[in-house]
Structures are given as C-alpha cells and as structure tokens.
Amino acid sequence: MYVNALPRYEILSDEAMSVLDGGWRRIVSELGVEFMLPESVELFRAAGQKVEGEKVFLDPDFVLEQVAKAPREFDLVARNPEKSVHIGGQHMVFGGVYGPPFVREGDVRRDGKMADFENFVKLAQSFPELDTPGGTIVEPEDRPLDSRHLDMVYALQTLSDKPYMGSVISAENARDTIAMTDIAVGGRTSPATISLINCNSPLRWDDRMLSACHEYNRAGEAVVMTPFLLMGAMSPVSVPATLVQQMAEALSGIALTQLVNPGCPVVFGSFLSNTDMKSGSPSFGTPESAIGLLCTGQIARHFGLPFRSGGGLNSSQTVDAQAAYEALMTMLPTFLAGANFVMHAAGWLEGGLVSSYEKFIVDIEILRMLKHEFQPLEVTEESLAFDAHQEVGSGGHFLGAAHTLIHFRDCFYRPLLSSTENFDRWSKNGGKDAVARASDIWRKTLDEYEQPPIGDDVRDTLRDYVARRRIELGDEPIPTPAF
Amino acid sequence: MYVNALPRYEILSDEAMSVLDGGWRRIVSELGVEFMLPESVELFRAAGQKVEGEKVFLDPDFVLEQVAKAPREFDLVARNPEKSVHIGGQHMVFGGVYGPPFVREGDVRRDGKMADFENFVKLAQSFPELDTPGGTIVEPEDRPLDSRHLDMVYALQTLSDKPYMGSVISAENARDTIAMTDIAVGGRTSPATISLINCNSPLRWDDRMLSACHEYNRAGEAVVMTPFLLMGAMSPVSVPATLVQQMAEALSGIALTQLVNPGCPVVFGSFLSNTDMKSGSPSFGTPESAIGLLCTGQIARHFGLPFRSGGGLNSSQTVDAQAAYEALMTMLPTFLAGANFVMHAAGWLEGGLVSSYEKFIVDIEILRMLKHEFQPLEVTEESLAFDAHQEVGSGGHFLGAAHTLIHFRDCFYRPLLSSTENFDRWSKNGGKDAVARASDIWRKTLDEYEQPPIGDDVRDTLRDYVARRRIELGDEPIPTPAF
Numbered sequence: 001m002y003v004n005a006l007p008r009y010e011i012l013s014d015e016a017m018s019v020l021d022g023g024w025r026r027i028v029s030e031l032g033v034e035f036m037l038p039e040s041v042e043l044f045r046a047a048g049q050k051v052e053g054e055k056v057f058l059d060p061d062f063v064l065e066q067v068a069k070a071p072r073e074f075d076l077v078a079r080n081p082e083k084s085v086h087i088g089g090q091h092m093v094f095g096g097v098y099g100p101p102f103v104r105e106g107d108v109r110r111d112g113k114m115a116d117f118e119n120f121v122k123l124a125q126s127f128p129e130l131d132t133p134g135g136t137i138v139e140p141e142d143r144p145l146d147s148r149h150l151d152m153v154y155a156l157q158t159l160s161d162k163p164y165m166g167s168v169i170s171a172e173n174a175r176d177t178i179a180m181t182d183i184a185v186g187g188r189t190s191p192a193t194i195s196l197i198n199c200n201s202p203l204r205w206d207d208r209m210l211s212a213c214h215e216y217n218r219a220g221e222a223v224v225m226t227p228f229l230l231m232g233a234m235s236p237v238s239v240p241a242t243l244v245q246q247m248a249e250a251l252s253g254i255a256l257t258q259l260v261n262p263g264c265p266v267v268f269g270s271f272l273s274n275t276d277m278k279s280g281s282p283s284f285g286t287p288e289s290a291i292g293l294l295c296t297g298q299i300a301r302h303f304g305l306p307f308r309s310g311g312g313l314n315s316s317q318t319v320d321a322q323a324a325y326e327a328l329m330t331m332l333p334t335f336l337a338g339a340n341f342v343m344h345a346a347g348w349l350e351g352g353l354v355s356s357y358e359k360f361i362v363d364i365e366i367l368r369m370l371k372h373e374f375q376p377l378e379v380t381e382e383s384l385a386f387d388a389h390q391e392v393g394s395g396g397h398f399l400g401a402a403h404t405l406i407h408f409r410d411c412f413y414r415p416l417l418s419s420t421e422n423f424d425r426w427s428k429n430g431g432k433d434a435v436a437r438a439s440d441i442w443r444k445t446l447d448e449y450e451q452p453p454i455g456d457d458v459r460d461t462l463r464d465y466v467a468r469r470r471i472e473l474g475d476e477p478i479p480t481p482a483f
Numbered sequence: 484m485y486v487n488a489l490p491r492y493e494i495l496s497d498e499a500m501s502v503l504d505g506g507w508r509r510i511v512s513e514l515g516v517e518f519m520l521p522e523s524v525e526l527f528r529a530a531g532q533k534v535e536g537e538k539v540f541l542d543p544d545f546v547l548e549q550v551a552k553a554p555r556e557f558d559l560v561a562r563n564p565e566k567s568v569h570i571g572g573q574h575m576v577f578g579g580v581y582g583p584p585f586v587r588e589g590d591v592r593r594d595g596k597m598a599d600f601e602n603f604v605k606l607a608q609s610f611p612e613l614d615t616p617g618g619t620i621v622e623p624e625d626r627p628l629d630s631r632h633l634d635m636v637y638a639l640q641t642l643s644d645k646p647y648m649g650s651v652i653s654a655e656n657a658r659d660t661i662a663m664t665d666i667a668v669g670g671r672t673s674p675a676t677i678s679l680i681n682c683n684s685p686l687r688w689d690d691r692m693l694s695a696c697h698e699y700n701r702a703g704e705a706v707v708m709t710p711f712l713l714m715g716a717m718s719p720v721s722v723p724a725t726l727v728q729q730m731a732e733a734l735s736g737i738a739l740t741q742l743v744n745p746g747c748p749v750v751f752g753s754f755l756s757n758t759d760m761k762s763g764s765p766s767f768g769t770p771e772s773a774i775g776l777l778c779t780g781q782i783a784r785h786f787g788l789p790f791r792s793g794g795g796l797n798s799s800q801t802v803d804a805q806a807a808y809e810a811l812m813t814m815l816p817t818f819l820a821g822a823n824f825v826m827h828a829a830g831w832l833e834g835g836l837v838s839s840y841e842k843f844i845v846d847i848e849i850l851r852m853l854k855h856e857f858q859p860l861e862v863t864e865e866s867l868a869f870d871a872h873q874e875v876g877s878g879g880h881f882l883g884a885a886h887t888l889i890h891f892r893d894c895f896y897r898p899l900l901s902s903t904e905n906f907d908r909w910s911k912n913g914g915k916d917a918v919a920r921a922s923d924i925w926r927k928t929l930d931e932y933e934q935p936p937i938g939d940d941v942r943d944t945l946r947d948y949v950a951r952r953r954i955e956l957g958d959e960p961i962p963t964p965a966f
Contacts, residue, residue, distance in 0.1 A: 016862035233881060282903070325849055329811065395686070412769065
C-alpha cells in the first residue's frame, strides 16, 4: 500500500475557501439539486428538506450534518487479504482506465472485445503499481449489453485478486455485483467494491445510477460520488464557479448516501477538465484541470472526506509526446494533491475513448517514478556519506567508491520503459522508441501472467451464478470460462 | 516577464536543513576545494584562508560573509529594453538548450552547423516563452573552434534582441563577449549577459572557466556558479550527500566571485541528476533529480541567492513519450521550486547531446501550459458566476450561456501543439502525431521570423570586431553575415 507522506501542495487561501464555501451553500439552497429517483427525493423530504418535484432545496448545514456521518477513512478489502487497501488519509490507491469503447494496439484502433477486457485485467493484476484493475477497463462490445456486467465482474474476480469496481448501470446490476462479491469475498466487514456514481452535471443526479447507488449504500459497499465537469459544457467557464458546483453536487450526493445508510463508505469524487473552446472537444491534461485538481484536494480535506481525482488523462490520438506530457500534467498534481482514489491511472488515451495497451505501460512507468519521487527524503548524518567525499576528494569520481559499491543496486530509481542507452547502442538494438518498447513490455507481461489462485468451489459458484443470471436477463447462454 | 506567485513546494524540514548545513561546512573546512587558477587561490590566501597548493580550506563563516555581498536580485538588460528581465525573487527566466554538438531534425541526427545555430536563435527570438536564446544553443561544428564564439555572440546579438549567455572557454573569449556587449548594449548599469561557470565536480574549479569567470565578475556581468553533479559519477549515490557537495561547490565559487568584485551579480547554480547504475549512462528526468531540484530551491532561498536549475531534460533518443514525460518530470518541479534562471528550457534531447527542432516546440508548449497553470487563482464572488448557474439550472449545458459567450475567447489555455480533434477529423487532416505537428510549427515559425531592428552602425561595428578578432585568433577570414 502506497502512502504519500510528502506535504500537500495547496494554493487556496483561507479567504478563497470561505468564498467557495458561500458559493455551494447558495447553489444548494437557492437553485437546488435534482434527484431523478423518487425514492431519493422522498428521503430528503422525510428529513425535512424542501422539495419541488424532482428538485430538492437543501439546507447547507443539514448537508454537512449528513456528510459528517461518512467515515473519514475505510478499508477496501480484496479476496486476497494481501491486496486489501485503505482509502483516505495519506494513502493513494490507483486503478486502470474506466469506460472506453475502443482499444488501441500499436497503430490499430478498433472496438474493445472481451478478450481485451481480460488482457487489461491481467496487466492490472501483473503490475504492483495498480491497486485495482478498476471496473469497465474497456467495454467488451462483443458481449450482450444486458449481461455484460456479469462477464466483467467474473473476469475481475478470477483473473485478479485485487479489489474492483462494480456495475452502476442499474439497481439490478448493482445487486449482481454485490451477490458475486458475497461469493468471492464472503464474511467481510468492510467494502470489497468501490463503484462510480456520476452526476449528470449540472445539478442533476440520474435515476439509474442513483438506484445502483442506493443498493451499494445499503450493502455497505463504497461509492464515489462524482460530478462530471467539463468546464464550458457541464459547468461555467470559470474554475471557481466549477469548484462550487462540484461542492454542491458531490456534497448533496454524499448527504443522500448517509440518509440511505448512515456511516456507509463514500468518496468525494472529481472529474474536472475543460472544453477546448476552439474545437468544442473535451480537453484533458490542461492547466485548468491541474489547478482544479489541487483545489479539489484542499476542499475534500476541508470537509474531512477521502477524494477521488486525477489519472493519466490526455486528449491525444496516439501514444506520442502529447499523450505523455498531458498524462503527467495531471498525474504529478494528483500526487501533489494526494488524491486517495485515482481512476484512469493506466491506459487512458484519446479523451477516454480508447484503452491503449502501450499507453498502459507508459502510465505504469509514470506511476513507478512518482511513487519513488513522493517519498520523504531521509537527511541524516549517515546519508551525507562524508566517508565517500573523503575517499574521492577533488576531481575524482565516485563510480568505484566503497559507498557506491555498497549502495549501487538500490540507490536510484530503475526504469521499466525509459531508455538511457547511448545513441549507437540504441540504434544497434533496433532504434525502438518508447511505444515500440512499451509494446514489447505488455506482450511479455501477458505471456508471463500467472493467474492468482482461487478455490474451485468459489469459482464454480461464480460460474453458476453468471450462467443462471445470463438466462434470467434474456440473453443466450455463453460458456463462462473456467479461469 | 513571468512571475510565479504560487507557493513554493518545500520538502526539507528545518532539522534536515540544519544537517545539510553541517555537511557543507565540514566539506569546505576539512576536505577543502581546489581552485586550479593561481590568481583565485591567491585571493583566498590574501583573505586569510588556509591554502595547500591548489586546495583551499575554507572557514564556512568567511564563505557566508562573502556570499552575503552578492545581490539577492538583479536586472539582466537586453539591447531592446522591453526584453530586459529580472533575476531573483518570484521571477523565472527561461533559456534554450545549451551545449549539444548534434542536431535532430525529424528522423535525421547530424552534426550541428552554424545555420542550425542561427535557426535556433531565430526560434528562441520568436517565442515569448523564452526570455533568452541562452548561449551555445548548438555547437556550430562547421566553424573553427578558436573563433566560433565570435560567430555565436554575433548571431545572438543580431538575430535576437533578448539577453544572452557569454563564452566561458577562456578569459580571452570572455573579454570578446564583454567587448561585443559593450558595442551592442553600451552604457548599461546592469549586466547584459549571464554566463555559465561549471564546477569540475567533485570539489574542483577549472582554471579556464575560472579565468573567464574573473573577467565577467570584474565587468559586472552575471555568472551562474554551477556544480555539475551526476550522482554516482561526480557525487555520491545519495541525494543528501550530493546536496551538501553542491552547497560546498556553489558557495565556495560564489565566495570567490565576491572576492574578485564585491557585489557582482551571481546565481547559485545546480545541474543535478544521476547515473543509470545499470547502463552507466547519465539519466535525466529522474525522480532523484526532481527531489534534488525541490531541495535546491529551498537551499538557495536559505542563503538568499537566486538559483538556476531545471529545464526540459530527458535521456530519450527521439521525441517520443519518454522525451515528454521526462522533460515534464523536471519542468513541473522547476515551477514548484520557482527556479529563477532555467537553462535547457527548450530543445534538449538525448541527455543534452542533441538540439532537437521538434523537441523545441514540445518544450515551448510545456512552458506555455505551466506559465498558465502557475498563476494565482482569483476566487471572488464574481468568479463564482452565480448568474450562469441561475441561467442554466439542472441538466442543461453552458455552451450558450451569457457568461460563456462573454468569456469563451480567453477563459482557458489555448494550445500551440496539442490536438483535441476527434479521431475522424484528425485522421482526415493527415493523422499527424505531436512530432509531425511540431515539425510544421518550427518550419512555419522560421518562415515567418522577423529580425528585430538593429542600428546599421552598431551592426557594422560588431561585424568589424568579429572580422578583426578572427584574424587575430589565427583563423581564415569568413564573411560575417550582415544580419
């Protein structure tokens, strides 16, 4: 489990925070927030909030009372206890890209298939830099929409032994996720799944996602209440205006979870970038999104909540220099802000439309570097290595110094993907750029993948569940692989 | 002039700083520092320091007394006063790559030529993100070594009207730089050049560079006293041990400048990365170098000195994803640390062996983004745009909101290089990746380059100087272009 013990980088003054605080209070009380699920509205009405149709006008202090019931930190357990993680505090948890319909493999861009989904779960299982494969790491377009979630959850459970994200399409899908989790991680006292509930921003929570959310809340499974904010489209073209909208949406959603089940685990979510006002397209890895990320961390801590933000976001069409600098332009602030739960940490390409095999490896390298970088520097007398200076003196070199010989194996970060070969050697070795090397790495990783052990009984019970539910949902039987 | 008014990111505790403080004191007093120029040693001896041959054992308090005479901040003037900059405080000044013998243009890697040098100066002049072309932006291998500096300084002076860096090969070269600067920027009361004096680390200052340094000090021109530290080769394999070595070297060098000419402008320099202990090659854009950079900023402020560090450093052989993430892995900490003078801010490739045209454009984009990002966020009632939220309400969109229509032109960063085109449009437009687009941009920039005005008399005087000195230095006459 990675703990980021370096300081947080904070750019909001107390005065700025107080202005933002006034802003969200005004939005929830004067403009209100829509909840498209009658059950949700009823919970607010019963708790004394003013309701007009689907719109709820919230007393900000009531919202904060509910928010205060949510845990500040919680464990997220895996079927392999060694892979359990902690959400909150100085902990940072990383998951794969979530949601793309397309795959990029080298120069080929195509529809995602179940085989790709399985490949990405295997890659996420193979790299310790990721704590979870995530959930919909790519949409398997070759599986029927109604029962696709069963195949995905089964693959997440059997090809990996890390925690995972559940289906949020409907209450029924959420119940399937929970039932399958009860089979694989029975008898748990902490959540074993963490699921993404997006706001239909601005200021509207969708009925299908809310119904899934309520299921997870009741079961004590974790949810991430996430305003979905592309400034200029779903929020105003102003970072502060977007931050107060994000507070209004996230806090109202979190308040709802605590009405459903006080004390259930929930994360303050953020997905905040901006529209390219010239092309009209979403834009990622932008300066504005980095600023928003830093502020979001500060805001979540202000309310004592763990938060989700960041990732290897970018708008690039290929795994080129743009993909890399945009990804790091988000990922480095992710560490500076200390995001507790980081979706899209590996594989995101083309504004999230594509799960890219090569980008996955680039992102793993970036994560490895940043986890190495964001470690406290131990400055002790011993670390000053005066003996080495004494040995080498002026004008010599340290390559053969005793201190170097003791420490050379683990003194510095060792890259996975990056090359420091000199030009001649690099040319002789084929002159492969970072994408070509990344391609070699993911193929080799899949070749060497080893499935984590799972009991035959557990696996068979899961298989039976998937087979039965697929037919109940009206889809043709498909043999469930005996992973 | 760019001012970075965001907070500095500091990771050293007071206790850590105190341990480091003890470390450099011990090095300068117990191990001493070598100064290979007799004149320098004599200055220390006359000031009461213990000398053994070329080695000077320094009283740390004496060092700090000298250091305290250096200005905390100073102006660096350009022949066009609008291009003058300020070194120190919250100011950050950026220059092009410095020193590569090779050029990369697309897929071609070749020796650098005078025509390349001129091209890079034109590019540096064209982009406001750079405050100075730097100095040896590429080595023009087609010019004789003895008189090459004349051609370079002449090109810097005539193809650009920004400040520039002088030659440091010898005292004679420094005198040429100063004489030519007197012609181009006569009557100045602040330095118009800033020159790089590297330490021959560990703990040795080289005679040729020192003799150039003394010339610049006496003329009141600025110097950057820079330990050259690739951990594992020129310093121990420990960041704290390297930091104290850097303090010992930089502070002893700065003390010398103040003995030569008390109050002369000087910058605390840092060039700190590590050896790849597997390949033995220098490695850039590493986690260790980022940590070193953050610490260096804190250390320089501790001594009240402006500091040089950072840049778009990387080890990559091509302008690929590695080149981009390594460059940003250094450049983002450069902003977090608030480096006052940033060499290698555009064009650096392949561990500094190559000046790359395409990487130059990638770096300009990175600089533009970071300068946009590192601006204080104004959080006011007005910035909350409550009217926009009132207008759009729940579930709508902000694309046509009045607030958006007023602000859409300048609300967000607008990219130079990055593309947000959707896949279909991007494919139709040729499917160009970042390198291909960067190639278009630098070529177009050179096509549209306009030379800054210079008086005929000044230019002719410079030409005459170059022609005369070239013959004095024993080289064949070459027509100096009438830029």
